[in-house]
Amino acid sequence: MLPQVVLFHYGAFQPLWQQPGLIQCGPQLxxxxxxxxxxxxxxxxxxxxxxxxxxxxxxxxxxxxxxxLIRAAGLRGVQAWMGPRLLVCGDLHHGPAPIDTLSAYVQLxxxxxxxxxxxxxxxxxxxRRLSIPVHCHPPGFFRYPRVPRSPCPVxxxxxxxxxxxxxxxxxxxxEALQQRGRIPFHHCTTATPEQAAQVYxxxxxxxxxxxxxxxxxxVFEVMAAGAPQVMFGTRALSGSLEELASxxxxxxxxxxxxxxELVAQLLADPARLDxxxxxxxxxxxxxxxxxxxxxxxxx
Numbered sequence: 001m002l003p004q005v006v007l008f009h010y011g012a013f014q015p016l017w018q019q020p021g022l023i024q025c026g027p028q029l030x031x032x033x034x035x036x037x038x039x040x041x042x043x044x045x046x047x048x049x050x051x052x053x054x055x056x057x058x059x060x061x062x063x064x065x066x067x068x069l070i071r072a073a074g075l076r077g078v079q080a081w082m083g084p085r086l087l088v089c090g091d092l093h094h095g096p097a098p099i100d101t102l103s104a105y106v107q108l109x110x111x112x113x114x115x116x117x118x119x120x121x122x123x124x125x126x127x128r129r130l131s132i133p134v135h136c137h138p139p140g141f142f143r144y145p146r147v148p149r150s151p152c153p154v155x156x157x158x159x160x161x162x163x164x165x166x167x168x169x170x171x172x173x174x175e176a177l178q179q180r181g182r183i184p185f186h187h188c189t190t191a192t193p194e195q196a197a198q199v200y201x202x203x204x205x206x207x208x209x210x211x212x213x214x215x216x217x218x219v220f221e222v223m224a225a226g227a228p229q230v231m232f233g234t235r236a237l238s239g240s241l242e243e244l245a246s247x248x249x250x251x252x253x254x255x256x257x258x259x260x261e262l263v264a265q266l267l268a269d270p271a272r273l274d275x276x277x278x279x280x281x282x283x284x285x286x287x288x289x290x291x292x293x294x295x296x297x298x299x
Contacts, residue, residue: 003083004059005285007141008038008046010069016143016193019285023055043077058082060289062141063111066091067098070105078109084293085110088140090117092126093212103129113292115140118215120239135292136239138215139280144224145197146279155270156184157230157263158203160196161218163187170209173232176256183263193221200225204273205266207259210237215244220280223249228273230259249277 007017008025013035017024022034025046029035036049047057061081065074066089078085087106092098099122106114116123116136127134163171177185186203190196196218200206206222206229215237222229228249231237235252238244251266253259266272283291 004056005062005289006046006050006059007062007064008041008075009064010041010073016145017141019141022285023050025049041073041075043075043080047080060293061085062088064088064090064117066094067101068094070101071095074105075109078111084289085112086115086289086292087111087113088115088117089119091214092116092119092122093214099126099129102126106130106132115288115292117142118217118219119213120215120241120244121213121237123239133292136241137283137288137291138241138244139217139220139282141283141285141288142217142220143282144217144221144280145194146224147194147197147201147226149226149277150202153204153227154186154202155204155267156186157205157207157267158186158188158199159207159209160188160190160199161209162189167211169211173209173256177260180256180260182260184267185263196221197225200227203227204270205230205263208232213237219244223277223280226277226279228275228277230263232259243281247278248275 005022006025007022010026011028013024013029013032018034023036024034025036025038027038029037031037036053038045038049050057060083063075089102111132113133114130116126117140118138120136123134123136159174163174174187188199190199200222206227208218208229209232210216230251230253232253234254235245251262253262
């Protein structure tokens, strides 16, 4: 039987992430049946907040963070948690020397294992650098909206995402596609994953621009919406995850000309886009934790 699992993260409450026995904790949460606000990133503050709600202060701790958050407001006092401690690291491209940041942090704040959220390509390197087990099973505990695929999708390539100053490569590619005008192409931003899913499901093809060896959430958001996608990068981004590299709904390109040529061919022959799009592999929480922590600590 799975004990209470506490997920500490820095964002708003995520209904899609909820599974039986999971409590979300963090500084941005409002109190709810499965949400416990915590005033600061400190394990003793988590324990105090749980105790105040009459909840156990033990179990499994999942700590979701990234190198930027580690530097800005890393969770402190991790060794005070009485139970297995799993660090889930996303955005392993943030800032200078992110693997150095992660390595230094886990030496100071003891965790039992690390789960790379979306960096299978970097798994061997991180495993070499850290003295604790490191795994990668995307999309892990994350869940994404599922919407019906449009029976008559818009015959165009669509890109959803910010083009702000932190994403110069993404902005340059999107602007080049817009200026050249060689293929039907739309770009937009959305406020919620649900809005993004509706956009994906309404278009024939989605453009995904992974950044700095990071597959990102969008890969799995698009799968959940049932849309094929063009990956602007190499299959090496999949690391040893053959189930990703061999998917028929992922089309890989490495330069602008190749992207335009492929999209033109696909849109001219819609049958090539009529492929089954399997949803992301959603491991039950107990199975994910056993893969990362082993069976003994979570019986």
